[in-house]
Amino acid sequence: MSVVLLVFRVGEVPGVTLYESAVNEDTVPPAVACRGLRKVYDGKHGMFRKPSPPVVAVDGLDLTIRRGECFGLLGPNGSGKTTTVEMIEGLLAPTSGEVELLGQRWNGDADKLRERVGVALQETHLPEKLTVEELLTLFRSFYARPRPLKDLLAEVELGEKAGAWVGKLSGGQRQRLAIACAMVGRPEVLFLDEPTTGLDPQSRRQIWGLVAAYRAGGGTVVLTTHYMEEAERLCDRVAIVDHGKLVRVGTPTELIATLPGDHVIELELDKNGGAGITGDELRGLRAVAEVHLSAEGTWSLAVSEPEHAVAALLALVERKGISLARLATRKASLEDVFVALTGRHLRDG
């Protein structure tokens, strides 16, 4: 897939630096602060089934999200990302722990706080028999200072679809409409839960563009995703979440730098290729820092100097008379960070 994208890293947008320089970190509370956030769902009881034990969806999460940054929660399905953001959004009550959003708690003036944040849930089914314009007008009616309809339609490129029923929109158009609904009230913090899941590459890029434009105005973005590419491209900082716990937080560059090597060599052996290869043999090669064998039979080698590692690997292959089905080298990604930290792939769920 071509990854020559129109989207630029948000740090390069001039508006952001302007905004950040205006914020005094000491007096302005962070966009989000969570302490010991925990959510336990009761087990199911029933007359005709075995009672299931309680499920710990979020397990003691501490998190600070700064103003003006784009913060990503990266993790596989079921890792607790959605539960976490819905607790921050005040839509779910935490079992224990504290949430502060823009320095406020949800038990205070919730309506006032809602005015200041925008939310796009994971897969909301917006009313299908309403037109785009009617739906946006409905959402505009909830806010004290809504953005003009025309601006919203132009921003999400749905001007031509203003009179179309929501049910007739494509997946990408619907997602842009959901984001428009979230941006109606000029939010200071925008929450996007899996904003591009299931979308084609072009729709995905359009949504990335929307996020970048919103950030250029100084807004804070909190997004969840299980696409490492999306997290690398959009997020200033990423939290890797697994089993309801925060495994690590940092900029994508920092996280990748924690890997033993900044490149990855992947190889698959030909199934009929005769002799096998052992992890120790691979680990002994020059510049190879770490070796991992996936369930599908792909070896991943974390390497610091790919040119030397490849040469050493090919020599080993030659010596043992092994035939390779695939050999590839690439830069290490957040996916590799996730695998290194959890031993699983993001898409394994």
Add this chain to the structure above:
Amino acid sequence: MAEMNGRRPHPIAQLTLMRLREIGREPGVLFWAFGFPVVLSLALGIAFRVRGPDPVVVGALPGVSAEIRHSLEAAKVTVRDLDAAMASRELRGGQINLLLVPPAGAGQALGYRFDPARAEARTARATVNAILQRAAGQTEPQAVIDDEVHEPGSRYIDFLIPGLIAMNLMSGSMWGVAWVIVHMRTRKLLKRLLAAPMKRRHLMYSLGLARLVVIPLELIVILVFSRIFFSVQVAGSYLALVAVAFAGSASFAAIAIAVASRAQNTETVSGLMNLIMMPMFITSGVFFASSNFPEVTQPFIRALPLTAMCDGLRAVMIDGVGLVGVLPSLAVLALWGVPAFVLGLRYFRWN
């Protein structure tokens, strides 16, 4: 319009419009709200329309005298000549209600063969016997006058239409509130609206307001239809009629909120609604008078909200009472609606 005035659209107006647009743009909803009650009343109205008395058909075995035949035929009784085998078959099948058996000999009695368990057979026996005795010279010592009732207000259709209106308003409120709420909940629309600074009560008001717009239309459609096709009249005050209709709808909307307050999927809420509505369809006197049920059940049946609405509407449409006359019905409806609303909101699950 609000846009042109530069004013912010009002959330209650917008939420109500959302509901009305969904109703108006869904052909299925329109049919169940407006078409179905009309079709039902048409079908039942025709099935139970006022007809002349059924013609009396009797069979005659060979040997029944010509005079007897003439007397009966003169009185519009159909007499069919049948042999013994045929006669007993038709008697069993109900094609004839009575079989005339000729006297066994001179001076013997004419026989009536019939099944006394069948009402038509007993009627046929009485009718035939009266004709024959009069023809034979009997006179009626007690003078009587037949006073037949045909005027509007006392027919089955007059009884049925208020019942159908009540039933329709009940289903409309239950489905239009409970199902809609649960549908919004399962599609996460409820959660999405809550994530905006929407006042929760505004959503509840809007569901009620949308019903308020639809109720008069439902009333007008069925009242106009039954007036044109069956000459069904409203004897009492329209104000009282509207009061009962609105109070009933509001009461059922409140019950609907209670029913929908915890339900997590549309299957659960459909089941719950049927559980609540089905016994009332049967006992509350929509299709036949609830007094047919045993005496011990009457206090319970009287206390049901659908009974109150049926009774109230019938009191207005048939008995011609005004606002004061429907106060008992309104009281029963309020006794159901107010607690249901309070409890429903108290336990409402928004997420």
